[in-house]
Amino acid sequence: xxxxxxxxxxxxxxxxxxxxxxxxxxxxxxxxxxxxxxxxxxxxxxxxxxxxxxxxxxxxxxxxxxxxxxxxxxxxxxxxxxxxxxxxxxxxxxxxxxxxxxxxxxxxxxxxxxxxxxxxxxxxxxxxxxxxxxxxxxxxxxxxxxxxxxxxxxxxxxxxxxxxxxxxxxxxxxxxxxxxxxxxxxxxxxxxxxxxxxxxxxxxxxxxxxxxxxxxxxxxxxxxxxxxxxxxxxxxxxxxxx
Amino acid sequence: xxxxxxxxxxxxxxxxxxxxxxxxxxxxxxxxxxxxxxxxxxxxxxxxxxxxxxxxxxxxxxxxxxxxxxxxxxxxxxxxxxxxxxxxxxxxxxxxxxxxxxxxxxxxxxxxxxxxxxxxxxxxxxxxxxxxxxxxxxxxxxxxxxxxxxxxxxxxxxxxxxxxxxxxxxxxxxxxxxxxxxxxxxxxxxxxxxxxxxxxxxxxxxxxxxxxxxxxxxxxxxxxxxxxxxxxxxxxxxxxxx
DNA sequence: TACGATTATATGTCTAGACATATAAGTCAA
DNA sequence: TTGACTTATATGTCTAGACATATAATCGTA
Numbered sequence: 001x002x003x004x005x006x007x008x009x010x011x012x013x014x015x016x017x018x019x020x021x022x023x024x025x026x027x028x029x030x031x032x033x034x035x036x037x038x039x040x041x042x043x044x045x046x047x048x049x050x051x052x053x054x055x056x057x058x059x060x061x062x063x064x065x066x067x068x069x070x071x072x073x074x075x076x077x078x079x080x081x082x083x084x085x086x087x088x089x090x091x092x093x094x095x096x097x098x099x100x101x102x103x104x105x106x107x108x109x110x111x112x113x114x115x116x117x118x119x120x121x122x123x124x125x126x127x128x129x130x131x132x133x134x135x136x137x138x139x140x141x142x143x144x145x146x147x148x149x150x151x152x153x154x155x156x157x158x159x160x161x162x163x164x165x166x167x168x169x170x171x172x173x174x175x176x177x178x179x180x181x182x183x184x185x186x187x188x189x190x191x192x193x194x195x196x197x198x199x200x201x202x203x204x205x206x207x208x209x210x211x212x213x214x215x216x217x218x219x220x221x222x223x224x225x226x227x228x229x230x231x232x233x234x235x236x237x238x239x240x241x242x
Numbered sequence: 243x244x245x246x247x248x249x250x251x252x253x254x255x256x257x258x259x260x261x262x263x264x265x266x267x268x269x270x271x272x273x274x275x276x277x278x279x280x281x282x283x284x285x286x287x288x289x290x291x292x293x294x295x296x297x298x299x300x301x302x303x304x305x306x307x308x309x310x311x312x313x314x315x316x317x318x319x320x321x322x323x324x325x326x327x328x329x330x331x332x333x334x335x336x337x338x339x340x341x342x343x344x345x346x347x348x349x350x351x352x353x354x355x356x357x358x359x360x361x362x363x364x365x366x367x368x369x370x371x372x373x374x375x376x377x378x379x380x381x382x383x384x385x386x387x388x389x390x391x392x393x394x395x396x397x398x399x400x401x402x403x404x405x406x407x408x409x410x411x412x413x414x415x416x417x418x419x420x421x422x423x424x425x426x427x428x429x430x431x432x433x434x435x436x437x438x439x440x441x442x443x444x445x446x447x448x449x450x451x452x453x454x455x456x457x458x459x460x461x462x463x464x465x466x467x468x469x470x471x472x473x474x475x476x477x478x479x480x481x482x483x484x
Numbered sequence: 485t486a487c488g489a490t491t492a493t494a495t496g497t498c499t500a501g502a503c504a505t506a507t508a509a510g511t512c513a514a
Numbered sequence: 515t516t517g518a519c520t521t522a523t524a525t526g527t528c529t530a531g532a533c534a535t536a537t538a539a540t541c542g543t544a
Binding site for chain 1: 493495
Protein backbone atom coordinates (compact mmCIF):
# COMPACT_ATOMS: atom_id res chain seq x y z
CA UNK A 1 0.00 0.00 0.00
CA UNK A 2 1.36 3.35 -0.97
CA UNK A 3 1.17 6.52 1.01
CA UNK A 4 -0.07 8.29 -2.05
CA UNK A 5 -3.77 7.95 -2.67
CA UNK A 6 -4.47 7.50 -6.33
CA UNK A 7 -7.68 9.46 -5.97
CA UNK A 8 -7.81 12.58 -8.09
CA UNK A 9 -6.45 15.63 -6.33
CA UNK A 10 -9.84 16.66 -5.05
CA UNK A 11 -8.62 18.24 -1.82
CA UNK A 12 -5.35 20.07 -1.78
CA UNK A 13 -2.08 18.24 -1.55
CA UNK A 14 -1.14 19.09 2.02
CA UNK A 15 -4.61 18.06 3.17
CA UNK A 16 -4.23 14.73 1.44
CA UNK A 17 -0.88 14.19 3.13
CA UNK A 18 -2.36 15.12 6.48
CA UNK A 19 -5.35 12.84 5.97
CA UNK A 20 -3.15 9.95 4.86
CA UNK A 21 -1.04 10.16 7.99
CA UNK A 22 -4.01 10.78 10.25
CA UNK A 23 -5.73 7.66 8.94
CA UNK A 24 -2.69 5.52 9.62
CA UNK A 25 -2.51 6.82 13.17
CA UNK A 26 -6.20 6.47 13.91
CA UNK A 27 -6.43 2.96 12.53
CA UNK A 28 -3.44 1.93 14.59
CA UNK A 29 -1.31 1.07 11.59
CA UNK A 30 1.18 3.51 13.05
CA UNK A 31 0.92 2.96 16.80
CA UNK A 32 1.94 5.46 19.47
CA UNK A 33 5.67 5.98 19.41
CA UNK A 34 5.96 5.07 15.73
CA UNK A 35 8.27 7.35 13.80
CA UNK A 36 6.61 9.09 10.89
CA UNK A 37 8.63 9.27 7.68
CA UNK A 38 11.03 12.20 7.65
CA UNK A 39 9.99 15.30 5.81
CA UNK A 40 12.47 14.61 3.02
CA UNK A 41 11.03 11.11 2.61
CA UNK A 42 7.50 12.48 2.33
CA UNK A 43 8.78 15.08 -0.11
CA UNK A 44 10.12 12.29 -2.28
CA UNK A 45 7.01 10.18 -1.86
CA UNK A 46 4.55 12.92 -2.76
CA UNK A 47 6.81 14.75 -5.14
CA UNK A 48 6.27 18.14 -3.57
CA UNK A 49 8.30 20.75 -1.75
CA UNK A 50 9.20 20.55 1.92
CA UNK A 51 6.95 23.46 2.91
CA UNK A 52 3.97 21.41 1.83
CA UNK A 53 4.69 18.36 3.96
CA UNK A 54 5.79 20.68 6.74
CA UNK A 55 2.37 22.31 6.74
CA UNK A 56 0.67 18.93 6.96
CA UNK A 57 2.88 17.78 9.82
CA UNK A 58 2.61 21.08 11.65
CA UNK A 59 -1.16 20.82 11.71
CA UNK A 60 -0.98 17.27 13.00
CA UNK A 61 1.35 18.49 15.73
CA UNK A 62 -1.00 21.33 16.59
CA UNK A 63 -3.79 18.78 16.92
CA UNK A 64 -1.59 16.79 19.32
CA UNK A 65 -1.66 13.75 17.11
CA UNK A 66 2.07 13.73 16.59
CA UNK A 67 5.08 15.09 18.39
CA UNK A 68 7.96 16.64 16.50
CA UNK A 69 11.49 16.48 17.83
CA UNK A 70 14.44 18.18 16.24
CA UNK A 71 16.99 15.90 14.75
CA UNK A 72 14.98 12.86 15.85
CA UNK A 73 11.88 13.06 13.67
CA UNK A 74 8.13 13.07 14.16
CA UNK A 75 6.39 10.49 16.30
CA UNK A 76 2.85 9.35 16.91
CA UNK A 77 1.90 10.71 20.29
CA UNK A 78 1.23 8.37 23.11
CA UNK A 79 -2.30 9.15 24.27
CA UNK A 80 -1.99 10.82 27.60
CA UNK A 81 -5.20 11.92 29.25
CA UNK A 82 -8.70 11.57 27.99
CA UNK A 83 -10.15 14.91 27.27
CA UNK A 84 -13.73 15.33 26.34
CA UNK A 85 -15.12 18.39 24.69
CA UNK A 86 -18.21 19.12 26.64
CA UNK A 87 -20.46 21.47 24.77
CA UNK A 88 -22.45 23.41 27.26
CA UNK A 89 -24.87 25.21 25.06
CA UNK A 90 -27.21 27.97 25.81
CA UNK A 91 -30.10 26.24 27.58
CA UNK A 92 -32.59 27.62 25.09
CA UNK A 93 -30.55 26.18 22.22
CA UNK A 94 -30.23 22.89 24.04
CA UNK A 95 -33.96 22.54 24.51
CA UNK A 96 -34.96 23.63 21.03
CA UNK A 97 -32.35 21.23 19.64
CA UNK A 98 -34.28 18.47 21.40
CA UNK A 99 -37.37 19.58 19.51
CA UNK A 100 -39.12 20.77 22.62
CA UNK A 101 -40.77 24.07 23.39
CA UNK A 102 -38.55 26.40 25.37
CA UNK A 103 -40.02 28.31 28.26
CA UNK A 104 -38.39 30.91 30.47
CA UNK A 105 -39.54 32.50 33.65
CA UNK A 106 -37.85 35.10 35.81
CA UNK A 107 -38.39 34.23 39.43
CA UNK A 108 -36.46 36.96 41.15
CA UNK A 109 -34.05 39.80 40.46
CA UNK A 110 -32.30 41.89 43.04
CA UNK A 111 -29.79 44.68 42.69
CA UNK A 112 -27.72 45.05 45.83
CA UNK A 113 -24.37 45.95 47.28
CA UNK A 114 -22.30 42.77 47.34
CA UNK A 115 -22.58 40.92 50.61
CA UNK A 116 -19.67 38.98 52.03
CA UNK A 117 -21.23 35.81 50.61
CA UNK A 118 -21.57 37.44 47.19
CA UNK A 119 -17.96 38.53 47.18
CA UNK A 120 -16.86 35.08 48.19
CA UNK A 121 -18.90 33.48 45.46
CA UNK A 122 -17.60 35.86 42.81
CA UNK A 123 -14.07 35.65 44.11
CA UNK A 124 -13.67 39.40 44.40
CA UNK A 125 -12.16 41.40 47.23
CA UNK A 126 -13.63 44.85 46.82
CA UNK A 127 -17.16 45.84 47.64
CA UNK A 128 -19.40 46.72 44.73
CA UNK A 129 -22.83 46.19 43.32
CA UNK A 130 -24.21 42.94 42.01
CA UNK A 131 -27.39 41.66 40.42
CA UNK A 132 -28.78 38.41 41.77
CA UNK A 133 -31.09 36.56 39.45
CA UNK A 134 -33.18 33.46 39.93
CA UNK A 135 -34.97 32.00 36.97
CA UNK A 136 -36.36 28.80 35.56
CA UNK A 137 -36.02 27.17 32.15
CA UNK A 138 -38.63 24.71 31.00
CA UNK A 139 -39.11 22.30 28.12
CA UNK A 140 -42.69 21.65 27.01
CA UNK A 141 -43.81 23.38 30.19
CA UNK A 142 -41.91 20.92 32.37
CA UNK A 143 -39.20 22.46 34.56
CA UNK A 144 -35.86 21.76 32.95
CA UNK A 145 -33.43 23.69 35.12
CA UNK A 146 -33.36 26.40 37.71
CA UNK A 147 -30.69 29.04 37.55
CA UNK A 148 -29.25 31.06 40.37
CA UNK A 149 -26.90 33.75 39.11
CA UNK A 150 -24.81 36.62 40.37
CA UNK A 151 -23.46 39.27 38.00
CA UNK A 152 -20.68 41.63 39.00
CA UNK A 153 -21.89 45.09 37.98
CA UNK A 154 -18.44 46.63 38.20
CA UNK A 155 -17.51 44.41 35.25
CA UNK A 156 -20.84 44.50 33.43
CA UNK A 157 -22.59 47.77 34.32
CA UNK A 158 -25.17 47.32 31.56
CA UNK A 159 -26.58 44.34 33.41
CA UNK A 160 -28.14 46.73 35.93
CA UNK A 161 -30.69 47.93 33.41
CA UNK A 162 -31.05 44.85 31.21
CA UNK A 163 -34.50 43.35 31.02
CA UNK A 164 -34.17 39.79 32.24
CA UNK A 165 -37.90 39.17 32.28
CA UNK A 166 -37.86 38.18 28.63
CA UNK A 167 -34.28 37.26 27.86
CA UNK A 168 -32.41 34.76 30.05
CA UNK A 169 -29.31 36.29 31.65
CA UNK A 170 -27.12 33.60 30.07
CA UNK A 171 -28.09 34.63 26.54
CA UNK A 172 -27.85 38.28 27.41
CA UNK A 173 -24.33 37.92 28.76
CA UNK A 174 -23.27 35.77 25.82
CA UNK A 175 -24.19 38.60 23.48
CA UNK A 176 -22.85 41.43 25.59
CA UNK A 177 -19.61 40.04 26.98
CA UNK A 178 -17.71 38.00 24.44
CA UNK A 179 -14.53 35.97 24.82
CA UNK A 180 -14.79 35.02 28.41
CA UNK A 181 -13.12 32.19 30.19
CA UNK A 182 -14.88 29.96 32.63
CA UNK A 183 -14.52 27.12 35.04
CA UNK A 184 -17.18 24.51 35.47
CA UNK A 185 -17.72 22.28 38.43
CA UNK A 186 -20.15 19.43 38.12
CA UNK A 187 -21.53 17.66 41.13
CA UNK A 188 -24.62 15.92 42.44
CA UNK A 189 -26.95 16.82 45.27
CA UNK A 190 -30.35 15.71 46.48
CA UNK A 191 -33.23 18.12 46.22
CA UNK A 192 -34.14 20.07 49.34
CA UNK A 193 -37.61 21.53 49.86
CA UNK A 194 -36.91 24.66 47.90
CA UNK A 195 -35.25 22.93 44.95
CA UNK A 196 -37.85 20.19 44.80
CA UNK A 197 -40.54 22.82 44.60
CA UNK A 198 -38.78 24.80 41.87
CA UNK A 199 -38.12 21.75 39.72
CA UNK A 200 -41.41 20.03 40.52
CA UNK A 201 -39.65 16.90 41.72
CA UNK A 202 -39.70 14.99 44.99
CA UNK A 203 -37.66 16.04 47.97
CA UNK A 204 -34.64 13.75 48.06
CA UNK A 205 -34.58 13.25 44.30
CA UNK A 206 -31.13 13.49 42.68
CA UNK A 207 -30.07 16.70 40.97
CA UNK A 208 -27.17 17.46 38.70
CA UNK A 209 -25.42 20.71 39.59
CA UNK A 210 -23.30 22.83 37.29
CA UNK A 211 -21.45 25.69 38.89
CA UNK A 212 -19.91 28.02 36.39
CA UNK A 213 -17.59 30.86 37.22
CA UNK A 214 -16.88 33.21 34.36
CA UNK A 215 -14.21 35.87 33.96
CA UNK A 216 -12.62 37.98 31.30
CA UNK A 217 -8.96 38.85 31.51
CA UNK A 218 -8.83 38.67 35.30
CA UNK A 219 -12.16 40.44 35.83
CA UNK A 220 -14.98 38.45 37.37
CA UNK A 221 -18.12 38.52 35.28
CA UNK A 222 -20.64 36.13 36.75
CA UNK A 223 -21.14 33.06 38.89
CA UNK A 224 -24.04 30.77 38.16
CA UNK A 225 -25.46 27.57 39.60
CA UNK A 226 -27.68 25.46 37.39
CA UNK A 227 -29.76 22.69 38.91
CA UNK A 228 -31.15 19.93 36.72
CA UNK A 229 -33.35 17.00 37.69
CA UNK A 230 -30.73 14.26 37.79
CA UNK A 231 -32.78 11.52 36.23
CA UNK A 232 -33.97 13.51 33.26
CA UNK A 233 -30.95 15.49 32.27
CA UNK A 234 -27.78 14.26 30.67
CA UNK A 235 -24.59 16.00 29.81
CA UNK A 236 -23.16 14.36 26.76
CA UNK A 237 -19.60 14.75 25.61
CA UNK A 238 -17.91 13.13 22.67
CA UNK A 239 -14.19 12.87 22.68
CA UNK A 240 -11.39 11.57 20.60
CA UNK A 241 -7.94 10.43 21.51
CA UNK A 242 -7.12 7.58 23.87
CA UNK B 243 -0.01 52.03 19.63
CA UNK B 244 1.76 49.96 17.02
CA UNK B 245 1.02 46.41 16.08
CA UNK B 246 4.69 45.71 16.29
CA UNK B 247 5.99 44.93 19.73
CA UNK B 248 9.31 46.53 20.33
CA UNK B 249 10.38 43.62 22.47
CA UNK B 250 13.44 41.84 21.18
CA UNK B 251 12.62 39.06 18.78
CA UNK B 252 12.76 36.40 21.46
CA UNK B 253 10.04 34.22 19.99
CA UNK B 254 9.82 33.80 16.28
CA UNK B 255 8.21 36.39 14.08
CA UNK B 256 5.05 34.53 13.15
CA UNK B 257 4.45 33.71 16.81
CA UNK B 258 4.77 37.38 17.70
CA UNK B 259 2.27 38.29 15.02
CA UNK B 260 -0.11 35.60 16.22
CA UNK B 261 0.26 36.69 19.84
CA UNK B 262 -0.26 40.35 18.95
CA UNK B 263 -3.52 39.60 17.20
CA UNK B 264 -4.67 37.14 19.80
CA UNK B 265 -4.15 39.70 22.54
CA UNK B 266 -6.24 42.28 20.72
CA UNK B 267 -9.05 39.78 20.30
CA UNK B 268 -8.97 38.48 23.85
CA UNK B 269 -8.91 41.93 25.39
CA UNK B 270 -11.84 42.96 23.26
CA UNK B 271 -9.91 45.69 21.45
CA UNK B 272 -10.96 43.89 18.29
CA UNK B 273 -14.49 42.72 19.04
CA UNK B 274 -16.29 39.86 17.29
CA UNK B 275 -16.92 40.74 13.67
CA UNK B 276 -13.97 43.12 13.50
CA UNK B 277 -11.96 42.81 10.34
CA UNK B 278 -8.33 41.96 10.89
CA UNK B 279 -5.82 43.85 8.75
CA UNK B 280 -5.32 42.25 5.36
CA UNK B 281 -2.33 40.03 4.89
CA UNK B 282 -0.63 42.61 2.72
CA UNK B 283 -1.13 45.24 5.43
CA UNK B 284 0.42 42.97 8.04
CA UNK B 285 3.24 42.22 5.62
CA UNK B 286 3.92 45.95 5.40
CA UNK B 287 3.53 46.47 9.12
CA UNK B 288 5.88 43.69 10.17
CA UNK B 289 8.15 43.90 7.18
CA UNK B 290 8.06 40.21 6.40
CA UNK B 291 6.84 37.97 3.62
CA UNK B 292 3.23 36.95 3.17
CA UNK B 293 3.85 33.31 4.08
CA UNK B 294 4.83 34.44 7.55
CA UNK B 295 1.67 36.38 8.31
CA UNK B 296 -0.31 33.65 6.57
CA UNK B 297 1.06 31.10 9.00
CA UNK B 298 0.07 33.26 11.95
CA UNK B 299 -3.44 33.82 10.63
CA UNK B 300 -3.88 30.18 9.66
CA UNK B 301 -3.14 29.08 13.18
CA UNK B 302 -5.60 31.59 14.59
CA UNK B 303 -8.20 30.26 12.17
CA UNK B 304 -7.42 26.69 13.20
CA UNK B 305 -7.97 27.72 16.80
CA UNK B 306 -11.36 29.16 15.81
CA UNK B 307 -10.41 32.63 16.95
CA UNK B 308 -10.80 34.15 13.53
CA UNK B 309 -12.67 33.29 10.39
CA UNK B 310 -11.09 33.78 6.99
CA UNK B 311 -13.19 34.58 3.96
CA UNK B 312 -11.84 34.84 0.45
CA UNK B 313 -11.91 38.26 -1.04
CA UNK B 314 -13.49 39.63 2.13
CA UNK B 315 -10.71 39.30 4.68
CA UNK B 316 -10.25 37.80 8.12
CA UNK B 317 -12.69 38.49 10.93
CA UNK B 318 -12.81 37.95 14.66
CA UNK B 319 -15.20 35.10 15.23
CA UNK B 320 -18.43 35.68 17.00
CA UNK B 321 -18.45 33.32 19.97
CA UNK B 322 -20.98 30.63 19.26
CA UNK B 323 -21.54 28.01 21.90
CA UNK B 324 -19.63 27.47 25.06
CA UNK B 325 -17.53 24.41 24.89
CA UNK B 326 -15.63 23.16 27.84
CA UNK B 327 -12.71 20.82 27.62
CA UNK B 328 -13.38 18.33 30.30
CA UNK B 329 -10.30 16.39 31.19
CA UNK B 330 -11.35 13.03 32.40
CA UNK B 331 -8.11 11.62 33.64
CA UNK B 332 -7.23 8.19 34.68
CA UNK B 333 -8.67 7.90 38.17
CA UNK B 334 -5.32 6.96 39.60
CA UNK B 335 -3.76 10.06 38.07
CA UNK B 336 -6.61 12.18 39.32
CA UNK B 337 -6.21 10.99 42.87
CA UNK B 338 -2.44 11.21 42.99
CA UNK B 339 -2.70 14.70 41.48
CA UNK B 340 -4.72 15.63 44.55
CA UNK B 341 -1.85 14.44 46.69
CA UNK B 342 -3.78 11.53 48.08
CA UNK B 343 -2.88 7.87 48.28
CA UNK B 344 -4.46 5.82 45.54
CA UNK B 345 -6.00 2.49 46.35
CA UNK B 346 -7.51 -0.08 44.02
CA UNK B 347 -9.53 -3.14 44.71
CA UNK B 348 -11.02 -5.66 42.30
CA UNK B 349 -14.45 -6.66 43.52
CA UNK B 350 -15.55 -9.01 40.78
CA UNK B 351 -14.55 -10.28 37.38
CA UNK B 352 -16.60 -12.54 35.18
CA UNK B 353 -15.95 -13.87 31.71
CA UNK B 354 -19.17 -14.83 29.99
CA UNK B 355 -21.03 -15.04 26.73
CA UNK B 356 -22.74 -11.70 26.21
CA UNK B 357 -26.26 -11.62 27.54
CA UNK B 358 -28.97 -9.60 25.86
CA UNK B 359 -28.39 -6.89 28.44
CA UNK B 360 -24.66 -6.91 27.76
CA UNK B 361 -25.20 -6.59 24.03
CA UNK B 362 -27.61 -3.76 24.57
CA UNK B 363 -25.18 -1.95 26.82
CA UNK B 364 -22.30 -2.36 24.40
CA UNK B 365 -24.45 -1.55 21.42
CA UNK B 366 -23.50 -4.68 19.52
CA UNK B 367 -25.72 -7.05 17.59
CA UNK B 368 -23.76 -10.27 17.43
CA UNK B 369 -23.25 -12.65 20.30
CA UNK B 370 -19.74 -12.87 21.67
CA UNK B 371 -17.76 -13.03 24.86
CA UNK B 372 -17.38 -10.22 27.33
CA UNK B 373 -15.57 -9.55 30.59
CA UNK B 374 -17.58 -7.87 33.32
CA UNK B 375 -15.52 -6.13 35.95
CA UNK B 376 -16.50 -4.45 39.17
CA UNK B 377 -13.89 -2.57 41.12
CA UNK B 378 -13.36 0.24 43.57
CA UNK B 379 -10.95 3.16 43.59
CA UNK B 380 -10.09 4.83 46.86
CA UNK B 381 -8.23 7.91 48.01
CA UNK B 382 -6.50 7.71 51.40
CA UNK B 383 -8.48 4.53 52.01
CA UNK B 384 -11.79 6.32 51.53
CA UNK B 385 -13.95 5.01 48.67
CA UNK B 386 -13.61 7.42 45.77
CA UNK B 387 -15.51 5.72 42.98
CA UNK B 388 -16.92 2.36 42.05
CA UNK B 389 -16.54 1.14 38.53
CA UNK B 390 -18.76 -1.28 36.66
CA UNK B 391 -17.29 -2.20 33.32
CA UNK B 392 -17.97 -4.42 30.35
CA UNK B 393 -15.25 -5.18 27.80
CA UNK B 394 -16.04 -6.65 24.40
CA UNK B 395 -13.61 -9.53 23.94
CA UNK B 396 -14.14 -9.72 20.22
CA UNK B 397 -12.50 -6.28 20.02
CA UNK B 398 -9.97 -6.72 22.83
CA UNK B 399 -9.18 -10.47 23.10
CA UNK B 400 -6.19 -9.80 25.36
CA UNK B 401 -8.54 -8.57 28.08
CA UNK B 402 -9.57 -12.17 28.72
CA UNK B 403 -6.22 -12.98 30.26
CA UNK B 404 -5.23 -9.58 31.66
CA UNK B 405 -4.69 -9.43 35.39
CA UNK B 406 -7.11 -6.84 36.69
CA UNK B 407 -6.42 -7.62 40.32
CA UNK B 408 -3.48 -5.23 40.33
CA UNK B 409 -4.02 -2.90 37.38
CA UNK B 410 -7.35 -1.08 36.98
CA UNK B 411 -9.06 -1.99 33.69
CA UNK B 412 -9.13 1.67 32.68
CA UNK B 413 -5.35 1.99 32.80
CA UNK B 414 -4.91 -1.37 31.15
CA UNK B 415 -7.17 -0.43 28.26
CA UNK B 416 -5.53 2.97 27.90
CA UNK B 417 -2.20 1.26 27.35
CA UNK B 418 -3.46 -1.53 25.15
CA UNK B 419 -6.05 0.18 22.97
CA UNK B 420 -4.96 3.64 22.00
CA UNK B 421 -6.80 6.26 19.95
CA UNK B 422 -10.32 5.45 20.83
CA UNK B 423 -13.36 7.62 20.64
CA UNK B 424 -15.90 7.84 23.38
CA UNK B 425 -19.15 9.33 24.47
CA UNK B 426 -19.77 10.42 28.02
CA UNK B 427 -23.05 10.86 29.73
CA UNK B 428 -23.12 12.56 33.08
CA UNK B 429 -26.10 12.32 35.36
CA UNK B 430 -27.08 12.17 39.01
CA UNK B 431 -28.72 9.41 41.02
CA UNK B 432 -29.32 8.65 44.65
CA UNK B 433 -27.50 5.75 46.21
CA UNK B 434 -29.40 2.49 46.53
CA UNK B 435 -28.46 -0.16 49.10
CA UNK B 436 -25.78 -1.70 46.97
CA UNK B 437 -24.17 1.57 45.91
CA UNK B 438 -24.30 3.02 49.39
CA UNK B 439 -22.52 -0.03 50.69
CA UNK B 440 -19.82 0.08 48.01
CA UNK B 441 -19.11 3.77 48.48
CA UNK B 442 -19.57 3.76 52.24
CA UNK B 443 -22.21 6.46 52.08
CA UNK B 444 -25.79 6.67 53.26
CA UNK B 445 -28.66 5.23 51.27
CA UNK B 446 -30.32 8.14 49.50
CA UNK B 447 -27.12 10.19 49.27
CA UNK B 448 -26.46 11.85 45.91
CA UNK B 449 -24.08 10.25 43.44
CA UNK B 450 -22.52 11.57 40.28
CA UNK B 451 -22.65 9.06 37.45
CA UNK B 452 -20.39 8.98 34.41
CA UNK B 453 -21.32 6.54 31.71
CA UNK B 454 -18.67 6.15 29.11
CA UNK B 455 -19.02 4.21 25.90
CA UNK B 456 -15.79 3.70 24.02
CA UNK B 457 -15.19 2.55 20.47
CA UNK B 458 -12.45 2.47 17.91
CA UNK B 459 -13.27 2.89 14.25
CA UNK B 460 -16.78 1.47 14.54
CA UNK B 461 -15.78 -1.37 16.88
CA UNK B 462 -17.13 -1.33 20.40
CA UNK B 463 -14.44 -1.56 23.03
CA UNK B 464 -15.95 -1.05 26.43
CA UNK B 465 -18.81 0.45 28.37
CA UNK B 466 -18.20 1.69 31.87
CA UNK B 467 -20.24 3.28 34.62
CA UNK B 468 -18.43 5.23 37.29
CA UNK B 469 -20.21 6.20 40.48
CA UNK B 470 -18.84 8.97 42.67
CA UNK B 471 -20.17 10.27 45.95
CA UNK B 472 -21.90 13.43 44.76
CA UNK B 473 -20.91 15.65 47.61
CA UNK B 474 -17.23 14.82 47.56
CA UNK B 475 -16.42 14.63 43.90
CA UNK B 476 -16.21 17.41 41.39
CA UNK B 477 -15.64 17.39 37.71
CA UNK B 478 -13.83 20.55 36.78
CA UNK B 479 -13.58 21.94 33.30
CA UNK B 480 -11.89 25.11 32.14
CA UNK B 481 -12.94 26.59 28.88
CA UNK B 482 -12.25 29.55 26.73
CA UNK B 483 -14.38 31.32 24.22
CA UNK B 484 -17.64 33.13 24.85
C1' DT C 485 34.59 2.86 30.84
C1' DA C 486 32.96 7.42 31.28
C1' DC C 487 32.82 11.94 29.81
C1' DG C 488 33.45 15.95 26.84
C1' DA C 489 33.82 17.89 22.23
C1' DT C 490 32.47 17.54 17.45
C1' DT C 491 29.54 16.57 13.64
C1' DA C 492 25.60 15.31 11.09
C1' DT C 493 20.87 15.91 10.49
C1' DA C 494 15.81 16.75 11.01
C1' DT C 495 12.99 20.17 12.12
C1' DG C 496 11.88 25.46 12.61
C1' DT C 497 11.46 29.48 10.38
C1' DC C 498 11.61 32.51 6.54
C1' DT C 499 11.78 34.54 1.64
C1' DA C 500 10.17 36.22 -2.85
C1' DG C 501 8.04 34.93 -5.88
C1' DA C 502 3.81 32.11 -8.59
C1' DC C 503 -0.88 30.64 -10.04
C1' DA C 504 -5.59 29.19 -8.46
C1' DT C 505 -10.07 30.33 -6.81
C1' DA C 506 -13.91 32.11 -4.45
C1' DT C 507 -16.43 36.12 -4.15
C1' DA C 508 -17.60 41.16 -3.13
C1' DA C 509 -18.42 44.80 -5.92
C1' DG C 510 -19.21 47.08 -9.91
C1' DT C 511 -21.34 47.20 -14.77
C1' DC C 512 -24.77 46.78 -17.98
C1' DA C 513 -28.83 45.24 -20.16
C1' DA C 514 -33.80 43.61 -19.84
C1' DT D 515 -35.45 47.20 -10.19
C1' DT D 516 -33.64 43.02 -11.08
C1' DG D 517 -30.73 39.70 -12.98
C1' DA D 518 -26.63 38.34 -15.58
C1' DC D 519 -21.97 39.28 -16.64
C1' DT D 520 -17.36 41.05 -15.62
C1' DT D 521 -13.63 42.48 -12.77
C1' DA D 522 -10.83 43.25 -8.90
C1' DT D 523 -8.92 41.33 -4.91
C1' DA D 524 -7.93 38.63 -0.61
C1' DT D 525 -7.09 34.34 0.61
C1' DG D 526 -5.39 29.32 -0.50
C1' DT D 527 -1.89 26.72 -1.99
C1' DC D 528 2.63 25.80 -3.67
C1' DT D 529 7.76 26.15 -5.00
C1' DA D 530 12.79 26.03 -4.57
C1' DG D 531 15.57 27.63 -2.33
C1' DA D 532 18.02 29.65 2.50
C1' DC D 533 19.90 29.87 7.26
C1' DA D 534 19.07 28.77 12.23
C1' DT D 535 19.01 25.54 15.93
C1' DA D 536 18.45 21.72 18.89
C1' DT D 537 20.15 17.33 19.54
C1' DA D 538 21.26 12.31 18.44
C1' DA D 539 25.22 10.08 17.19
C1' DT D 540 29.96 9.77 16.73
C1' DC D 541 34.59 10.27 18.01
C1' DG D 542 38.37 11.19 20.98
C1' DT D 543 40.32 11.46 25.36
C1' DA D 544 41.08 10.80 30.30
